[in-house]
Each structure stands twice: as structure tokens, then as C-alpha cells.
Amino acid sequence: MVVVCHGRIRQEQVELLVRLERERPWVPVVLVADPDPELARQLLRVRTSAMVWLTELETHLRRRLDAVRATWGLWSLAGAFERSSLPPALGKALVHAARRAAKRPVRNVRELARDVGCAPVTLFRQFGARANGVTTLSAFIAGLSVLRVYELRRSGLNWKRVEQHMQLGRATITRRAKVWPGCPPGELVQMTPDRLFAAFTAEHVRPILPTISDGVSTLDHE
Incomplete structure (x- = not known):
């Protein structure tokens, strides 16, 4: 922007x-x-x-x-996936997922696969082969949705509007947040953006892209 x-x-x-x-x-x-x-x-x-x-x-x-x-943030993720040596189908899917996360994240692997014209099983297998059991494609997608919920709650939206925007129920959001980053959704806003994004990168991105940075910049004068 x-x-x-x-x-x-x-x-x-x-x-x-x-x-x-x-x-x-x-x-x-x-x-x-x-x-x-x-x-x-x-x-x-x-x-x-x-x-x-x-x-x-x-x-x-x-x-x-x-x-x-x-x-910077989700932009850096999309760019890193584009430049990576990931299998083409997986790379395309992850670029799409990162870009969608800035608006309404994809809700699950099936939706992601449909968006990019690929079989879900292909994405599951390719992601799993790179992650070596450290994380999963479903966990990656769930993490992106938690990041967006964090943004929406910080903006002041009530839970009903968050659910409508995400097209996810409160129970699903709660379950995902308790899995990662491990707290109820109501406690998410107590975390700083830098800390939350760095945690997402470490847990769900670095296993498949070991050289990725945390993706957060500060004020930069030219």
C-alpha cells in the first residue's frame, strides 16, 4: 500500500x-x-x-x-515461494495461499487445490515430502487463517463479523488457534505482530524453506 x-x-x-x-x-x-x-x-x-x-x-x-x-510479511512469503525450488504445483499453491491470506485465506486444502487446479493429494504429498513431518499443509493453511483473524480482531471487528469475513465458525477458529499458536483466540491480540509472524514462519514455513527470514521490516528512510 x-x-x-x-x-x-x-x-x-x-x-x-x-x-x-x-x-x-x-x-x-x-x-x-x-x-x-x-x-x-x-x-x-x-x-x-x-x-x-x-x-x-x-x-x-x-x-x-x-x-x-x-x-515484508505475507508479500515476502509469496515471493519466497515463487523463487523457491519447490515442485511447481506446490509452489503455485503456496504463492496463492500467501496472497489470499491478506484478504480471506483459503479455508482448507480442498479449496486451495480447487483454486489452483490441482489434486489435493498432490499438494498433500509434495508439502509432506518437504516438511518431513514437522508441519502439514493443513497446519500451514490453518496458521494463515489465524494470522488473518488476528488482524481482524486488532481492527476492532466483533466475532460475528470475523466469522462472516473468514467464512469459518467460531469453533473452528478457536480450535485452530489452540493448536497454533497455542492460545484461545481472545488472547491472540496480546501478542505483537512481529512475534506472531515470526512464530508462524518458524513453525510452518521454515520446515519447507529453511533459508526463509522472519519477514518483518521496520521504518526505513531512503
């Missing part, structure tokens, strides 16, 4: 950035603004994934966007 601010950044724009960080912690925000020495001070309590001055827009924006895609 690119946010453009002309002139001095206003308080309501700072509040918008704060809200985006709170509600969508794994969606990267690139701030484009006029050069202003006071900007860093104003944004002390805000985390953006990159900043580009308007005077350098043509030369820096594309490079910064490419860097963000490679290093």
Missing part, C-alpha cells in the same frame, strides 16, 4: 498510518512525502516499511517497492 502525503504531514494522516499498522500489520505501507526534517520525529510511533521523498519518486519508488515485496 502506497500512502502519499503532500506538504507537512497532518495529524489525521499520522493517525491513518497508526491505524494501518494496527489493523494490517503484515501489509506493507510505503510512505511517499515531501522532504521534511520533522517527519521522522512525527513518525516515531509509526512503523512503515519504506519511505520515499516525492523529489526522488521516479528514481526510487520502484526499487523500494521491489525491496518491500521481498522482505
